[in-house]
Amino acid sequence: MTESTIKVALLGAGTVGSQVARILTEDRDELAQRIGGTPELIGIAVRSVDTPRDYKAADALYTTDAESLIDRADVVIELTGGLEPAKTRILHALAAVKHVVSGNKALIAAHGAELMTAARQSGAQFSFEAAVAGAIPILRPLRDSLAGDHITRVLGIMNGTTNFMLDAMDARGADFDEVLAEAQRLGYAEADPTADVEGHDAAAKAAIVASLAFHSEFHIDDVHCTGISDITADDVTAAANDGYVIKLLSVCERDGEGVNIRVNPALIPRSHPLASVHDAYNAVFVESRDAGELMFYGPGAGGAPTASAVMGDFVSLARRSVLGGPGVPDYSYLGLAATSLSNVVSRYTVGLEVRDQLGVLAKIANVFAEHGVSIETMHQAKHREREDTAGDHATIRIVTHKTSNEDLRSTIAELTSLPTVYNVTSVIQVEG
């Protein structure tokens, strides 16, 4: 059973690639027993052979010639990131019936459907568990374990950096700039934190998850995305006082017309399982017709955890290759469309700074009513002096019943135009 050899080409030797090289080298004998054939790392394609690495494989393995390495391999593990040359290389490998494992989130969110089609046409296997939520097995459960069920909604905490930041704001009352600086100091956030903080990283993952959960083709451009840079310590405290915690949520939701995919800050009740996802951990909460509510929790990033996901894909696909028979291709048979934000029906919290005068609450309540937005709770949170306005003013916090995004937006637009409203300080969805 262990007589065949599986030649592995590794593209990339960064944080994750180094760990994959280590596991392929150190665990070769045990992997052989699991696969039924011996994996042989035949080369590691890098941009420069001389760069220092976390794990150093045999010198002879490093090469800058990715193309000829791919040609000699049975399986290609692509961990370079970015769109090109990764896409061209993967298409080249698949066309030559080499199985491919990729952890390239940006590439799959942008061109996943094209790559899956290429795999299906050639009969090669293509897996990318590591592209979403690091080590958390989520794509395989969606594809296989829930293959006989109907998923209705996926709520995910899919970015560890922002979860670390929001969790610190919640735990300590710290403000945004302070926790961002801390995240950067600890290496959770990049010097330019835009991709994390503005939700782009989570949006790429949401597009991939939505594609598999709803058997349709979605791209990162289909994701409505709002980051956390407007979230203040006051927002977090107000949420906490009401029994909520603020998370950067990825939501993929079946609606009447298709699938709504969005990434935005949202309040979730403290009793919801997602509320207890702390630090840089990720979690994906799945709602389905038959299974009900499931949650998958784990480290969303990091070299070794992500390498574990890559190796899980590799062993599964190598096992299939040794056994013979094709892999299971991905079909997007439903062809659902991505829907607009105006399709979203949700609860919202709205924070307002208003002039503290008789009748102002009634006037504001009236604006909500006129736009068909029903108020669940409304309270004057506190008073304070503001130097830039004449006289006292009050802070009002409203939680709405479920309402359409369109009605909510027209409500906010009218509130903003009222002379008694100084400022709309926050508008945040409530989910869960």
Place this chain on the structure above:
Amino acid sequence: MTESTIKVALLGAGTVGSQVARILTEDRDELAQRIGGTPELIGIAVRSVDTPRDYKAADALYTTDAESLIDRADVVIELTGGLEPAKTRILHALAAVKHVVSGNKALIAAHGAELMTAARQSGAQFSFEAAVAGAIPILRPLRDSLAGDHITRVLGIMNGTTNFMLDAMDARGADFDEVLAEAQRLGYAEADPTADVEGHDAAAKAAIVASLAFHSEFHIDDVHCTGISDITADDVTAAANDGYVIKLLSVCERDGEGVNIRVNPALIPRSHPLASVHDAYNAVFVESRDAGELMFYGPGAGGAPTASAVMGDFVSLARRSVLGGPGVPDYSYLGLAATSLSNVVSRYTVGLEVRDQLGVLAKIANVFAEHGVSIETMHQAKHREREDTAGDHATIRIVTHKTSNEDLRSTIAELTSLPTVYNVTSVIQVEG
């Protein structure tokens, strides 16, 4: 792609079987797209055709002749439960190269290795995700997603009934008999609750999980099992005061000699992800070398959730059958042994009722020290009058550092023999 037909024989039409019949009937067209072939439910084997069912399929489908139904099928879904005739029927089906999905926990915990060997020899596929933790996808992640990693420990809440009971005791300070009666009233517990309360149900699941996590053959007899019937409201309150919650934990743990598999009540810190598993939910917490800490959470039982797991297995296996090529057989290549309870190294809490006299604390601390058990905290929790003893007495609560089960037991034996110790009220492990 959708030209072939997959003939399905369903054995059993209870809570789960009825739901599977419903899904196979109502979702046939969409399942056909997912599988690449049309599933056709050709019959449902039952003990009596006339029993009322949750979901009633066409009358002509019900039969008492399971054997001839199996002979006409491509795939057999076994949901009858119990060892026989389920085992004989599954072996018969596998020998005739019919793929089998089973949700039969008792059978797989007792004879899983034999059934897997039969499947491997015939080339038929054999899946049993529904046998563990209802809808929660745990076996497939262990087998496939973590296929390139090394699992070091699995901690699971694998029985919904006992979790419901312990959660109610924790939330309301209720005592054991009260929550058992409530669980029975709500249908969570059977009239004879032994299988749940004494941990036998959780032990069967632990044996299956340990087999897949550690690539070895384990049976229910390998599991050291203690139930929750000795857990009192006082134990739960004392744990809560120290920042812990008591759960019935299934622990599968690699140790120097093999794998220790046990089910017992244990204290876990309230900050641990398993502590927020409430009501009748289940969760499986996996610790691995590379992925780190993962958790899988969801409903552990119920007709529709368990049917979702059965259907996930069915679609995956039918897809493979249509594509051609063998399924991935399970190998127990490691052949690890189950180890004895004396191998367990853990922290413990010990509750004592002692005579309240000078020097008693020192005497007790000395007993621990003599047996090599290091004390982390020791405090006199409260005083109260006891009518059956002369004079005051005190309640002492000790948390140990990590110690061997053997040293702990010899400590307890000596404490019990001391005249100043009235009673050892509880000895509970601390995990997580």
